[in-house]
Amino acid sequence: MAKSAKTKAAKPKTGHHATPFPLFDPGDFTDTGARNLDFATRAASACISGAAKLNWEMLDFMSKRFQKDLACAQNFMTAKTSKTAYHAQAEFVEDALRDYADEASKLLHMAADITNATLEPVEERAEEVLDDLDEHAAEADKAGKAA
Numbered sequence: 001m002a003k004s005a006k007t008k009a010a011k012p013k014t015g016h017h018a019t020p021f022p023l024f025d026p027g028d029f030t031d032t033g034a035r036n037l038d039f040a041t042r043a044a045s046a047c048i049s050g051a052a053k054l055n056w057e058m059l060d061f062m063s064k065r066f067q068k069d070l071a072c073a074q075n076f077m078t079a080k081t082s083k084t085a086y087h088a089q090a091e092f093v094e095d096a097l098r099d100y101a102d103e104a105s106k107l108l109h110m111a112a113d114i115t116n117a118t119l120e121p122v123e124e125r126a127e128e129v130l131d132d133l134d135e136h137a138a139e140a141d142k143a144g145k146a147a
Contacts (some may be wrong), residue, residue: 047114
């Protein structure tokens, strides 16, 4: 009966340079997760804050526009002649179109600013991650050439 030779299993190496993952140190995952959560929180905060600003802007616009609409309706209903009623209606249409176009432009600019503020931390974190990947890849390449 032949005895099988027992081989010792190699102990996994620990530490930054001895990791079995050349680009990632598993010990860094916790730190990375916390860092990602921080950046995600900043992005979400910017988005929610921006949404609140948009809501307040729309409420303010609608309130002012409603006051104008009531004034126009009053002018239209109290008109003594067809000509006066026609001009009241024409003024209403002109003012409403201008106001809604101006507000749409304002909201689009606000939305663009909110988008930029929301994406800023995401872009910042992406740059950090790309720099870290390049750094780890260079270290792994250096370690591979030294071996």
